[in-house]
Amino acid sequence: MRVGLFIPCYVNQFYPQVGIATLQLLEKFGCEVDYPLAQTCCGQPMANSGYESLTGNCNELFTKNFSSFDYIVCPSGSCVLHIKEHLHSAKDRTAATAIRRNVYELTEFLTDVLNVDRLQAAFPYKVGLHQSCHGQRGLHLSQMSELVAKPYSKPERLLNMVEGLELIELDRKDECCGFGGTFCVTEEAVSVKMGKDRVRDHEAHGADYITGADMSCLMHLQGILKRQGSKVQVKHIAEILNAQ
Amino acid sequence: MSNSNHHTDHATLAEKFNRDEARVNWHDETLWFIRQKRDRAAWSLGNEWEPLRETASAIKAHTLSNLSDYLQQFEKAAQQNGITVHWAADGEEHNRIVHGILAKHNATQLVKSKSMLTEECHLNDYLKEKGVEVIDTDLGERIVQLAEEHPSHIVLPCIHWKKEEIGELFHKHLGSPEGVIDPSFLTNTARVHLREKFLTRRVAITGVNFAIAETGEFVVCTNEGNADMGAHLSDVHIACMGIEKLIPKREHLGVFLRLLARSATGQPITTYSSHFKKPREGQEMHLVLVDNGRSTQLGREDFRNSLKCIRCGACFNTCPVYRRSGGHSYHTAIAGPIGSILAPNLDMRQYKDLPFASTLCGSCSNVCPVKINIHEQLYQWRQVLTEEGYQPKSKTVAMKAMAATLSKPSLFSIAGKWGRKVMGLVPGLVSNRLNPWYKQREMPAPPEQSFTEWYKQNRKGGKS
Ligand code: SF4
Numbered sequence: 001m002r003v004g005l006f007i008p009c010y011v012n013q014f015y016p017q018v019g020i021a022t023l024q025l026l027e028k029f030g031c032e033v034d035y036p037l038a039q040t041c042c043g044q045p046m047a048n049s050g051y052e053s054l055t056g057n058c059n060e061l062f063t064k065n066f067s068s069f070d071y072i073v074c075p076s077g078s079c080v081l082h083i084k085e086h087l088h089s090a091k092d093r094t095a096a097t098a099i100r101r102n103v104y105e106l107t108e109f110l111t112d113v114l115n116v117d118r119l120q121a122a123f124p125y126k127v128g129l130h131q132s133c134h135g136q137r138g139l140h141l142s143q144m145s146e147l148v149a150k151p152y153s154k155p156e157r158l159l160n161m162v163e164g165l166e167l168i169e170l171d172r173k174d175e176c177c178g179f180g181g182t183f184c185v186t187e188e189a190v191s192v193k194m195g196k197d198r199v200r201d202h203e204a205h206g207a208d209y210i211t212g213a214d215m216s217c218l219m220h221l222q223g224i225l226k227r228q229g230s231k232v233q234v235k236h237i238a239e240i241l242n243a244q
Numbered sequence: 245m246s247n248s249n250h251h252t253d254h255a256t257l258a259e260k261f262n263r264d265e266a267r268v269n270w271h272d273e274t275l276w277f278i279r280q281k282r283d284r285a286a287w288s289l290g291n292e293w294e295p296l297r298e299t300a301s302a303i304k305a306h307t308l309s310n311l312s313d314y315l316q317q318f319e320k321a322a323q324q325n326g327i328t329v330h331w332a333a334d335g336e337e338h339n340r341i342v343h344g345i346l347a348k349h350n351a352t353q354l355v356k357s358k359s360m361l362t363e364e365c366h367l368n369d370y371l372k373e374k375g376v377e378v379i380d381t382d383l384g385e386r387i388v389q390l391a392e393e394h395p396s397h398i399v400l401p402c403i404h405w406k407k408e409e410i411g412e413l414f415h416k417h418l419g420s421p422e423g424v425i426d427p428s429f430l431t432n433t434a435r436v437h438l439r440e441k442f443l444t445r446r447v448a449i450t451g452v453n454f455a456i457a458e459t460g461e462f463v464v465c466t467n468e469g470n471a472d473m474g475a476h477l478s479d480v481h482i483a484c485m486g487i488e489k490l491i492p493k494r495e496h497l498g499v500f501l502r503l504l505a506r507s508a509t510g511q512p513i514t515t516y517s518s519h520f521k522k523p524r525e526g527q528e529m530h531l532v533l534v535d536n537g538r539s540t541q542l543g544r545e546d547f548r549n550s551l552k553c554i555r556c557g558a559c560f561n562t563c564p565v566y567r568r569s570g571g572h573s574y575h576t577a578i579a580g581p582i583g584s585i586l587a588p589n590l591d592m593r594q595y596k597d598l599p600f601a602s603t604l605c606g607s608c609s610n611v612c613p614v615k616i617n618i619h620e621q622l623y624q625w626r627q628v629l630t631e632e633g634y635q636p637k638s639k640t641v642a643m644k645a646m647a648a649t650l651s652k653p654s655l656f657s658i659a660g661k662w663g664r665k666v667m668g669l670v671p672g673l674v675s676n677r678l679n680p681w682y683k684q685r686e687m688p689a690p691p692e693q694s695f696t697e698w699y700k701q702n703r704k705g706g707k708s
Contacts, residue, residue, distance in 0.1 A: 007695050007696075009650070009656070012694050012695045013663065014688045014690065016693055016697075018695075019698070035699050035703070038653040040649075040651070041656070043647075043650065048604065049643060050626030050627055051630055051635075051640075051643045054643055054644060054647040057647065057650075058647065133603065133606055133607075134604075137606035144610050145283065146562065146611045147294065147610055148287055148290065148294055172276070175564055176603050178603060180602070180603030180605075181603075181604075184680075184681065185680040186680075187254070187255045187258060187565070188681075188683060189261075189262040190258045190262065190565055190568050192685065193268060194565075194568060197272070223685030223686045224685050227685055227686050
């Protein structure tokens with residue numbers, strides 16, 4: 001099984017440890033992983049700002065980089081959702097269609113493709129799971145509180161396999177953190193207020209760490225935690241699932 | 245709207261709202277409480293809930309794709325029932341029609357209940373200028389009217405008012421004792437005040453929740469019963485409705501009535517679901533059918549579904565941005581997520597900010613009882629606003645630069661390396677008050693190496 005590793009641009013630049021953890025995890029489960037060095041970004045920052053029309057070149061580059069893999073895996077629900085919904089290629093339509101079908105967010109890949117039911121990981125802390133909206137409501141990584149439907153959660157199921165880890169309950173289990181791409185600067189006041197409220201929910205329930213499947217949300221929450229001088233830290237779910 | 249806020253945008257108004265954090269918390273929690281009530285009401289129907297939403301959405305889709313036929317069928321049936329039917333192309337014409345009816349009867353006073361449409365058309369301001377006194381009879385609407393404000397929520401118009409403030413307002417305008425904040429006392433004060441209005445006004449305006457093409461009747465859903473009180477005591481009843489309020493048959497009504505109140509407030513059904521079919525003996529009944537941009541929206545394929553809206557307000561209550569920015573920050577009669585996809589259809593220039601007043605979290609689409617893909621339409625409006633040239637030039641320039649960098653891997657890696665270096669060497673460059681990120685958040689600490697650099701060092705055979 002040849003897996004193409006897709007690392008979001010800001011993770012590549014600011015959170016290399018998340019890329020490393022993702023790669024090591026996939027290797028542990030026997031995947032043959034390749035990281036195309038010429039990758040940049042999925043184009044989401046432009047598209048969500050209203051400039052999907054400018055993402056043509058990004059799309060072509062992405063298609064070229066990832067057309068030769070059985071699966072494409074990425075530690076971000078948001079970037080995966082963008083590719084799934086908006087990747088098009090004028091040069092190679094077949095490849096783009098295949099990529100849209102074969103691109104997976106890390107926890108859904110571990111759950112649905114690799115059928116992981118055991119992990120060798122330990123993380124003896126109280127952990128709050130932040131559901132990133134694009135992963136949850138877009139990729140359906142877990143059930144959404146608005147729907148009258150049976151609960152499930154792919155990230156939670158994996159976290160429960162980690163030794164010593166205690167998942168905490170939250171008052172609002174799937175409220176948006178307010179990152180929202182450029183929203184975090186264009187609507188600074190509301191964005192920060194949303195983030196502060198998320199942080200407070202985790203703190204009130206005694207979290208040592210906030211985790212999630214999207215580093216962008218965690219970066220936003222981390223910025224707030226640090227400013228407030230909080231002891232609570234953020235950690236991407238890949239790092240926890242890979243923790244020894 | 246004739247709101248003094250119209251020249252400024254959502255972000256600015258939201259920032260103002262957020263200066264009083266305790267109030268934001270209170271607003272957020274009040275609305276979240278209603279969202280939770282909605283959840284419990286939905287769960288109480290168990291397996292029926294999601295199919296009900298599906299059915300409602302399908303009935304509306306069918307109606308919208310045959311709207312002109314159903315409108316004509318409805319008009320004919322209503323006329324046969326003795327209702328006078330009027331057609332208004334826009335808000336202005338709607339207001340003229342209403343005023344014409346009033347003038348014919350020499351009426352200079354009227355009572356009104358349950359109509360967001362008249363808010364949309366700015367009827368109150370129009371009639372005020374013509375010397376007509378309008379009394380909004382629903383408690384929430386009356387409160388914002390006394391305060392010379394506009395509703396901040398389509399179902400809970402004065403949700404932004406605390407009971408202490410209402411007590412003060414009533415003391416000032418209705419003569420209740422100073423300092424009294426007991427809700428039932430205040431409600432009673434309003435009731436006494438309104439009773440006199442009901443008994444003396446000859447004309448009543450109501451909104452319409454559902455109009456039934458087959459029978460020519462319309463249904464008004466309320467909790468306070470003021471629509472009934474006004475309509476039944478009046479000599480002239482004027483009902484105003486958007487053309488999208490239609491449903492084909494009476495048997496479809498049950499689907500919507502079950503969804504509406506559960507989605508709106510978590511009640512199984514509104515206290516009153518009043519059917520109006522024909523004028524009572526000696527009474528005149530008018531129905532004004534208003535387009536005001538609706539057929540334009542119907543013609544926009546990506547946005548057509550927004551006309552399915554039954555104005556339950558559930559998308560407001562669940563919206564994490566609405567809860568923390570307040571209805572007035574949307575500077576339009578219909579705020580919230582649905583307002584943000586309806587308003588640009590009416591005026592892209594004035595409402596170009598609204599599709600960006602969202603994180604695209606998608607909670608709105610999930611609660612919507614008629615399954616409008618609200619967050620997808622917000623995304624789509626952003627694209628349209630760019631195409632139509634409503635984005636600021638500076639943003640376009642920045643986006644083009646970003647697109648150029650991201651299309652060239654070599655440029656991207658240089659920019660990334662440079663960016664991390666500079667952040668490390670001169671942290672003040674990004675960590676300053678001019679950077680909106682930094683105002684209340686720390687920047688991430690730049691690492692030594694990017695993942696790409698690490699990969700090249702640690703894994704052989706990286707595909708380039
Ligand atoms: S868009 Fe849907 S949820 Fe929002 S008010 Fe309309 S019907 Fe209700």
